[in-house]
Amino acid sequence: MELDGIITFMSSYQALRAERAVKSAAIPTKMVPAPRDLSPTCAVALRFPWGESDRVQGLLTKQNIELDRCCPCPEDAGRPAGWGKRR
């Protein structure tokens, strides 16, 4: 399943809480270096399937997890075509 949604945060504290919340709902997720064009503030961001965005945002709201941005972002966004798909 493509992790084509991304959430950025103001702090890694919130990012790690979000990762736990999303994982506990059995939604595929992965922590990645935060895309510089989306977030210059926090080192990490959370990827997830954009189709689950309502559920994910609901989970975060329910647990008072503060996020910076939540948007669709293809996994290979910004990746040179010659590098192929991400593993």
Place this chain on the structure above:
Amino acid sequence: MIYLDHAATSWPKPPVVIEAVTRALDTCGNPGRGGHPLALAAGRTVLDAREAVASLLGVPDPARLAFTRNATEAMNLALRGLLLPGDRVCVTPLEHNAVMRPLRLLERQGVSITILPADADGLVDLTAARTAIAGARLVVACHGSNVLGTLQPLDDLGELAHAAGALFLADVSQTAGAMPLPLADLPVDFAAFPGHKSLLGPQGTGGLYIRPGLSLPALLAGGTGSLSEQEEMPDFAPDRYEAGTPNVPGLAGLGAAASYLAGIGLDQVRKHEESLVAQFLEGLRFLPVIRVLGLREARHRAGLVSLSLAEVSPDILAQALEDGYGICTRAGLHCAPAAHRHAGTWPVGAVRFSFGYSTTAAEVEEALAALRTLVAGL
């Protein structure tokens, strides 16, 4: 996995460090609090650690080392203790936020900040700096930049500061444990160091060297296990700077790490890391599309190289290195926006490769091979 993020923290820690941490948890009480065997064992453990680190850093009197949680706390202890409204402080353009954030807070209280003139690599222009330092209370310099790797000449800067009547505070976060650094023989009044980078100790350890004859106000006040009848902080070191129960397991690990490094020899550690930097820089010469930050000579650098790849965001490059090759680097601004501004890489940042004593030449070659493949795919 190839771990090339030693500038953030060293990994793996030597087995003797892990054993010392475990042993301390198993055998130590609260140091200086009581005369029973567990309290005494903890006291001896912290004393051993202080003596081992002092010996490694060329400090004859171990009491001149105040243990802290990290270099940041050590920096705060020095900066907040030294600078008063109306004072002026001079810094290099490459300072980490461990220096710049406390200074920006102090600036609001009336401390003024002068950025010392420097060349493109951040190396301070000693002639021009002489004028800038005149009348300053304090000069602060990171010995090795955590972004550009640039090594500043601590002896020249310290002498310049002293000639102007200023004190000199060195940030040795990227160099303590990575090269011979005889603090007491250098014109350094204070030096802040982390315990968990090249010193190979656990996270949550660090310290401040305070030259004999100098004193600072305590950053934290509280119990020290000494002068318990008084409600004032002791005026003697190291107690004055170490209120509250210390991180005994962490310091046990730090002491074991210092002894481990002493057994290897810091000149040997430096020789190894310098050869890795030279190997990496040499390999990068054949990849002109990559912009290497900082000086090209390994002997003028700490054990790290930051780079950027035109039109590829640092986070994308770092992720590609991790996903495709298992190489851990650090993308972004490295908590040093001042250094990135100076290098012209703000706000995008760069990807930093940083090496440690455990890094091998084969791992550096794998990193170069990965970069060659990625560059070929552009």
